[in-house]
Amino acid sequence: MVKATIYNVALKAGVSLATVSRTLNNPEKVKQETRERVLKVIEELGYKPNAFAKGLASRKSTTVAVIVPDMSRASIAEMVNGVAVEARKYQYSLILYVLKDENLSEAEMLKEVVASQADGILYMNDEINEDQYEMLNKIQEDYKVPIVLANTLYPYDNKLVTVCIDYFKAGYEATRRLIDDGRKHIFMLTTARKYMVNDLKEAGYLKAIKEAGLENNIVRTSGDISVNTVHFNELFKESGKRVDGVVAVRDSIAVSFVNTMIKNGRKIPKDISVYGFQNTKYASLCRPKLSCVDVPVLDIGAKAMAYLKQEIDGNHVEQKFNVLHHDIIERGTTK
Amino acid sequence: MVKATIYNVALKAGVSLATVSRTLNNPEKVKQETRERVLKVIEELGYKPNAFAKGLASRKSTTVAVIVPDMSRASIAEMVNGVAVEARKYQYSLILYVLKDENLSEAEMLKEVVASQADGILYMNDEINEDQYEMLNKIQEDYKVPIVLANTLYPYDNKLVTVCIDYFKAGYEATRRLIDDGRKHIFMLTTARKYMVNDLKEAGYLKAIKEAGLENNIVRTSGDISVNTVHFNELFKESGKRVDGVVAVRDSIAVSFVNTMIKNGRKIPKDISVYGFQNTKYASLCRPKLSCVDVPVLDIGAKAMAYLKQEIDGNHVEQKFNVLHHDIIERGTTK
DNA sequence: CTGTTAGCGCCTTCAA
DNA sequence: TTGAAGGCGCTAACAG
Helix, strand or coil, X not given: CCCCCHHHHHHHHCCCHXXXXXXXXXXXXXXXXXXXXXXXXXXXXXXXXXXXXXXXHHCCCCEEEEEECCCCCHHHHXXXXXXXXXXXXCCXXXXXXXCCCCCCXXXXXXXXXXXXXXXXXXXXXXXXXXXXXXXXXXXXHHHCCCEEEECCCCCCCCCCEEEEECHHHHHHHHHHHHHHCCCCCEEEEXXXXXXXXXXXXXXXXXXXXXXXXCXXXXXXXXXXXXXXXXXXXXXXXXXXXXXXXXXXXXXXXXXHHHHHHHHXXXXXXXXXXXXXXXXXXXXXXXXXXXXXXXXXXXXXXXXXXXXXXXXXXXXXXXXXXXXXXXXXXCCCCCC | CCCCCXXXXXXXXXXXXXXXXXXXXXXXXXXXXXXXXXXXXXXXXXCCCCHHHHHHHHCCCCEEEEEECCCCCHHHHHHHHHHHHHHHHCCCEEEEEECCXXXXXHHHHHHHHHHCCCCEEEECCCCCCHHHHHHXXXXXXXXXXXXXXXXXXXXXXXXXXXXXXXXXXXXXXXXXHHHHCCCCCEEEEEECXXXXXXXXXXXXXXXXXXXXXXXXXXXXXXXXXXXHHHHHHHHHCCCCCCCCEEEECCHHHHHHHHHHHHXXXXXXXXXXXXXXXXXXXXXXXXXXXXXXXXXXXHHHXXXXXXXXXXXXXXXXXXXXXXXXXXXXXXXXXXX
């Protein structure tokens, strides 16, 4: 069996190829009788229009480029799930770009994305900086290809449609809960590398700490478990710093901290109360279970795709910053 | 700035479009001087060939379809990382299909994949059954599009190139280690739903148990933490079944079991020795750290992509089953 | 080494 | 409601 083309269908159905094209793309413009006959032949031949020819002729690809830093991050993977399900609704295909490769500059990759003829771009990279933001904005303007940022914040500007949660508020709220619980020595555990998203969590933490007249303590460490374990051991060993509350910017960092403290004889949550961020599977697989901010990553992905589709269709999204609701989940590390 | 075409480049460089095409695809066939001039114009105009036109004319897409069941599974995500890095080496793009959507039959999706003109298909779905296998094989034959299975086993046939580890051997080895350690009541924790890959782990377990003259105990449970926790509590509560060794088909199931047992007052590894499967991040984030079979998922992804590329280039892979080496990592749950 | 030309498979006016 | 015809941007013989 060789791949059927529109000609094969037209011939077998006794119509011109234009009619076949119409029954597929503008069925209302074809007489019902003809349409049914054509559809039947399409079915018989297992015909599917060649995506390239279609894209070339129509200048639309029904394809969206998804740019991610690293698939193995739980939040990224889950967002992609959300994107995939939503994209299906519109019959859109996903073309995936993983930035993990050091050999490729992001500028080079974006040129490729443009060449791929994607109708839109979904960008999810919480480490975005000014240069990257401007580059994306330039692409959007030069090539008229809509871009939506998913869980990617650049709060200094609002040229690109963005879907996320209010990280500042979440950081503030988690810290407040610790304060209201009577905790006095509250630490924030964040990444050594500065990310926009984590900076916001930190700012929220600082606001709450300041309001309460407490001293702020920010620990910048690695996301790598073996590294941060050593770090936590140094900082908080039995005889060490006083600490009775912690907000970590990632679940995995929170869990690693909890493990280290328990090994040092501290009681969780009695001695130290801990909040993580994201509500990944790690949060449920640790002992005690981790309390954390629940970031609806699946919804963020889906919403981002929905907005992108809207932009592609020419209906501009008025609201550039789209903030989704978050919850704080209380589990074993805080009560 | 509007997107530049090959004509713009040809005009500005004072050559024909064929020459531009050549400097891009067969540079050795163009005089160096001309080539440099063309390249310069390409650079200036930021020209990138339209992927659709190129694909249509050349009947090759430089694109590979990646089919996954669910991105949020750690092993899947990591395999995709491996695929992405390897694909970059060949300048191949990835088009992603997530089977998560219940509304879409797999047959329908495969038709879409074919229509997408992908040069090859990478299929990663450890739950594959006979129907699916035959469907894939038919696609490969009918449309002459190579397919490689990554971490996806269908051992009853060998028409499709497959990359995986020896799950039977791994299951056998883990069980043997427990036996050699003197454990007598060794359980296998597996999924209720039967997967090929898990069946093999189970078969390896059974072989070792039989050789040692012990009694086999297979518990089929859910991958869902909240469900299997209840299940483990019922089965193994303090007064309950005797158990001193466990091999679980997934890290997450192993960790959930460990947590449940510790809450019931059992000592790990003294009372019960536990092995997981995969070496995901969960294995390092739990307390005690999980001993497990290390499945090199990143390598599996990369290797699968490499073989696919080879098939696409017409160099058939002789060896259909390609088994990668695995290790067993000893951590806190066994020593 | 370079230019000319004929498609690749489909969409989309424009006529009929 | 349908068909004819001209591209979409590029590759790949074939000439020169």
